[in-house]
Amino acid sequence: MRVVVTGGLGMNGSWVVRNLLDRGHEVAVFENREDLSLVEDVADRIELVVGDICDADQLTAAVSALRPECVVHVAAFVDCERDPHTAIAVNVGGTAHVCAAAAAAGARRVVYTSSKAVYGPTTGKRGFPAYEPIGEDDDRRPRGMYDITKTAAEDVLNWYGRTTDLECVSLRFSTIYGPGKLQRHGGLAGFGQQISTYSSMIELPASGRPFVLDHGGEERDDLIYVLDVADAVGLVVSAAAPLRHRAYNVSSGRATSLGEFAGAIRRVIPDAVLDVGPGLNPMDAKESAYMVLDGTRMEEEFGWRPSYDPERAIRHYHEHVKAGRS
Ligand SMILES: NC(=O)c1ccc[n+]([C@@H]2O[C@H](COP(=O)([O-])OP(=O)(O)OC[C@H]3O[C@@H](n4cnc5c(N)ncnc54)[C@H](O)[C@@H]3O)[C@@H](O)[C@H]2O)c1
Numbered sequence: 001m002r003v004v005v006t007g008g009l010g011m012n013g014s015w016v017v018r019n020l021l022d023r024g025h026e027v028a029v030f031e032n033r034e035d036l037s038l039v040e041d042v043a044d045r046i047e048l049v050v051g052d053i054c055d056a057d058q059l060t061a062a063v064s065a066l067r068p069e070c071v072v073h074v075a076a077f078v079d080c081e082r083d084p085h086t087a088i089a090v091n092v093g094g095t096a097h098v099c100a101a102a103a104a105a106g107a108r109r110v111v112y113t114s115s116k117a118v119y120g121p122t123t124g125k126r127g128f129p130a131y132e133p134i135g136e137d138d139d140r141r142p143r144g145m146y147d148i149t150k151t152a153a154e155d156v157l158n159w160y161g162r163t164t165d166l167e168c169v170s171l172r173f174s175t176i177y178g179p180g181k182l183q184r185h186g187g188l189a190g191f192g193q194q195i196s197t198y199s200s201m202i203e204l205p206a207s208g209r210p211f212v213l214d215h216g217g218e219e220r221d222d223l224i225y226v227l228d229v230a231d232a233v234g235l236v237v238s239a240a241a242p243l244r245h246r247a248y249n250v251s252s253g254r255a256t257s258l259g260e261f262a263g264a265i266r267r268v269i270p271d272a273v274l275d276v277g278p279g280l281n282p283m284d285a286k287e288s289a290y291m292v293l294d295g296t297r298m299e300e301e302f303g304w305r306p307s308y309d310p311e312r313a314i315r316h317y318h319e320h321v322k323a324g325r326s
Contacts, residue, residue, distance in 0.1 A: 008039070016234070029046050088145075223261070224251055
């Protein structure tokens, strides 16, 4: 089928594009940048339309011309605390434009890349030491501006799902790591270091540099490799039957500690220098975002489980970086 991917040149989008191509779909990317560095290997197989999802007319014209059966909405603005107005314009307004454009073009389905952020900061049993898995029907408790925009975007999707023929679905990812993350998010002041820890732990040793963190090795999080994220998106895009739910967690369902992750890296990259101290809250965040998402719904409906455990993911990631492709 023909699929339009917004934000298809970014970290997640580039792997989503590859997965869709591997499944035999025709892929067009709607992006506000022309930087093809994360999709060099497949650039000649995608149609790139440069535009801004905040420009409703431009987006509607592009999507109508492409006539997709499905739109995967990946584009987002991440630096939300620093610039809340842009965050709302891109993540909420832009999402409304994407849904409207998809409906006008006669698309069947919109798949939205949502986030664990809708569950908000981790408190009580959701956090250390229980890390009780959070299900899709549990309370959403957005607090930061990123959380707020992802939650509002889901609600916008649900509205279009109720009032048009579009089938709208939100996939809520747990903490994603993989090639492209440092390049895209490593530079975000204050925030970037926190969200790119796992990628730094692999990319620094891959280039012979040490990774040092004086505390946080006992903190646990639900980690998902970007190829599993892309596979889940590809599966939901390709599902022939109507979807049973409006939201799905896409996660490992496991609480992996930073120390365990470092151990897996050492097994794959024996000369890696990783110095991770004990304790919690490695990045001294004011509020915890470490949590575990219950992935049962994806498994029950699609038989889907992640296929990359940390060791397999680290091996793939390491080879990717060594080949000079990150
Ligand atoms: N990275 C994670 O850990 C994570 C976790 C959960 C959910 N998500 C979600 O996954 C999605 C993709 O995240 P990512 O990490 O790949 O980010 P990214 O920044 O690498 O990719 C987003 C892409 O969207 C494009 N874009 C941004 N604003 C645009 C606009 N106005 N018009 C057109 N294109 C625009 C950017 O150029 C970029 O290529 C986001 O919706 C994010 O909220 C990411």
